[in-house]
Amino acid sequence: MAENNSRREIILQEAAHLFREKGYQATNLRELAKRSGIQGGSIYHHFASKQEILFQLMDHTMTDMIDSLSAAIRSSDCPAEKLRRAVHFHIEYHITGPDQTYITDDELRNLEPDNYLKVIAKRDRYQQIIEGIFRAGKEQQSWRVTDIKLFTRALIQMCAGVSSWFSFDGPLTIADIADQYADMLCQGLFER
Amino acid sequence: MAENNSRREIILQEAAHLFREKGYQATNLRELAKRSGIQGGSIYHHFASKQEILFQLMDHTMTDMIDSLSAAIRSSDCPAEKLRRAVHFHIEYHITGPDQTYITDDELRNLEPDNYLKVIAKRDRYQQIIEGIFRAGKEQQSWRVTDIKLFTRALIQMCAGVSSWFSFDGPLTIADIADQYADMLCQGLFER
DNA sequence: GTCTATAACTAGATAGAC
DNA sequence: GTCTATCTAGTTATAGAC
Structure with missing residues (x-):
């Protein structure tokens, strides 16, 4: 999101925060404006509607997730290592962008039809990248993956849930948790 | 929920449906009333407020989940079998009660403080039952569970997510999916 | 680019008739 | 137990001044 502190960016940031805390519907634009340092009506200089703010937030997050995941796994050729990185x-x-990700996972039903289709399409792209890892593992390392989509969904769901309880003060680092989850998924993949 | 077709039950059922579809905040009581076959104001003969409807729904669901899970695992003494059943x-x-469970997983932030505490307490009870299975497996069968809470959360999150994509017309039965997920979790538990 | 004022609307909740 | 009518408050969005 290019640390640009334009008012537009400030509004998007505060919106992410409020949407997560209260939900899209329960967030009112007067409060969003106040937190962004302006008055209610001024929001409309930057965005055409509340819906557009939600869409921009989700669309940007999905794009960023696709790019970042691709970059994260690109430098390895080993499916198991790719999986661990994913x-x-x-x-x-x-965990680091909990507002954006929570909203993107959770506010789909509040998108208008056109916007919904656009975001869903990117979400599918993201899933396909992970499915590709399982497919490669199956072909190159004979992983015992009976149903690739099933494993992909399990991965996505259990990993996304971590942010709901994770604490930086807690005993586990992000790397600890990621390693344990990756192990949990990998244990069953190889013949024994 | 004792298939009692009193108006109260009808309202609760329709509310579950609407809350899931649109979210608690976005659901308006006039539409809920209409779907329940009465006029807006009549809701208040059955419930004191919109909040009370949400709370009754969530509280009842959690109670039922605790009772049913307890019953499901009671008849076995083997931790691995208990885990599979859980x-x-x-x-x-x-999957069978997607409206109720979706709401119970997802609308916590819309509960008023008192109600929130009550529901959270039951949710913790539910988690503790599953933690108990991992604990028993660790003690009786030396499962390699480094962090019981971590595994419990992974289990809950990945299993709850199934209902978001499951289809009765799809290739997999509920039992298929459950077996695969149980295997996935169990593979890593035993020394090799 | 931001302000103030306000229009147009919607929602939760109440009251009293039947 | 349900209806109709209404109160009250809060919301998105617009318009025009600065």
Whole structure:
């Protein structure tokens, strides 16, 4: 999101925070404006509607997730290592950007039809990248993955959930958790 | 929820449906009333407020989940079998009662403080039952569970997510999915 | 680019008739 | 137990001044 402190960026940031805390519907633009240092009506100089703010937030997050995941796994050729990195990335991204990711996971139903389709398409792209890792593992290392989509969904869901309880003061680092989850997924993949 | 077709029950059922579809905040009581076959104002003969409807729904669901999970694992003494049954139960319950469970997982932030504490307490009870299975496995069968809470959360999150994509027309039955997920969790538990 | 004022609307909740 | 009518408050979005 290019640390640009334009008012537009400030509004998006504060919106992410409020949408997560209260939900999209329960967030009112007067409070969003106040937190962004302006008056209610001024929001409309930057965005056409509340819906547009939600869409921009989700669309940007999905794009960033696709790019970052791709970059994270690009430098390895080993499917098992790619999987470990994907788990690590997915957990870390959800913890470091909890507002954006929570909204992107959770506010789909509040998108208007057109926007919904656009965001869903990117979400599918993201899933396909992870499915590709399982497919490569199956072909190159004979992983015992009976259903690739099933494993992909399990991975995404259990990793995304970490951010709901993770604490930086807690006993486990992000890397600890990522390693344990990656192990948990990998244990069953190899013949024994 | 004792298939009692009193108006109260109808309202609760329709509310579960609407809350899931649109979210608690976005659901308006006039539409809920209409779907329940009455006029807006009549809701208040059955419930004191919109909040009370949400709370009743969540509280009842949590109570039922605790009772049903307890019953499902009671008849076995083997931790691995208990785990398999817990996975199966959690997935199946989320699929067969998707409205209720979705809400219970997702609308916590819309509960008023008192109600929140009550529901959270029951949710913790539910988690502790599953933690108990891992603890027993560790003691009786030397499972390699480094962090019981971590595994419990992974289990709950990945199983709950199934209902978001499951289809009765799809290739997999609930039992198929449950078995695969249980395997996935169990593979790593035993020394090799 | 931000302000103030306000229009147009919607929602939760109440009251009293039947 | 349900209806109709209404109160009250809060919301998104617009318009025009600065």
